[in-house]
Amino acid sequence: MNIILFGPPGAGKGTQSKYLVKKLNAFQISTGDLLREEINKNSDIGKAIINHMNDGIFVSDEIVNKLIENFVFDPQKKNKLIFDGYPRSLSQARNLEEILKKSNQNIDLILFLNVDKETIIKRIEKRKIIENRSDDDSDTIVRRYDTYMRTTQPVLNFYSKNPNFKEIDGNLEIDEITRKIDTFVNV
Numbered sequence: 245m246n247i248i249l250f251g252p253p254g255a256g257k258g259t260q261s262k263y264l265v266k267k268l269n270a271f272q273i274s275t276g277d278l279l280r281e282e283i284n285k286n287s288d289i290g291k292a293i294i295n296h297m298n299d300g301i302f303v304s305d306e307i308v309n310k311l312i313e314n315f316v317f318d319p320q321k322k323n324k325l326i327f328d329g330y331p332r333s334l335s336q337a338r339n340l341e342e343i344l345k346k347s348n349q350n351i352d353l354i355l356f357l358n359v360d361k362e363t364i365i366k367r368i369e370k371r372k373i374i375e376n377r378s379d380d381d382s383d384t385i386v387r388r389y390d391t392y393m394r395t396t397q398p399v400l401n402f403y404s405k406n407p408n409f410k411e412i413d414g415n416l417e418i419d420e421i422t423r424k425i426d427t428f429v430n431v
């Protein structure tokens with residue numbers, strides 16, 4: 245099964261992706277994690293994106309599209325892809341369709357974790373204490389949420405017409421969200 249987890253920062257995509265990875269013996273593709281890795285390695289990509297990341301602004305489609313390609317074309321990961329934080333723009337969504345088609349794959353499930361701004365602010369402030377992420381200060385949180393909502397609205401419209409699109413109340417507790425997800429993932 246290939247699954248897209250969709251939802252604003254703090255909606256619980258990372259947590260639920262990790263659950264799905266275990267359950268399905270699958271592979272998480274978190275573009276946020278991949279980008280943070282580039283920064284930690286101080287690679288050319290890392291140097292080019294550090295300011296965007298710290299300011300909560302989206303990194304260019306070209307860079308993220310390139311980062312996910314290796315996963316999609318890896319035969320061992322075929323039909324075992326959990327997308328966490330990608331696609332986030334219409335151009336990324338189109339790119340994904342194209343490379344999945346090229347590799348003979350589909351999206352089997354699109355999970356939209358829909359969550360209020362207030363819940364997100366509370367969650368990210370908690371995570372800030374636990375993980376100490378540099379892009380987690382309050383101003384950045386609001387900026388990331390607003391950027392996400394503005395940029396991803398067209399992506400949401402694009403996917404909401406798909407019969408595999410499922411909306412889940414992301415304000416629920418983690419376990420409750422997992423239980424809802426389980427009803428869509430039957431193995």
Ligand code: AMP
Nearest residue numbers: 253275276297300301302303329330332
């Ligand atoms: P995340 O860990 O998913 O919340 O992502 C953290 C930051 O990484 C975002 O605020 C963006 O700056 C960048 N980022 C992650 N995924 C993408 C993506 N698909 N497209 C553009 N920027 C991204």
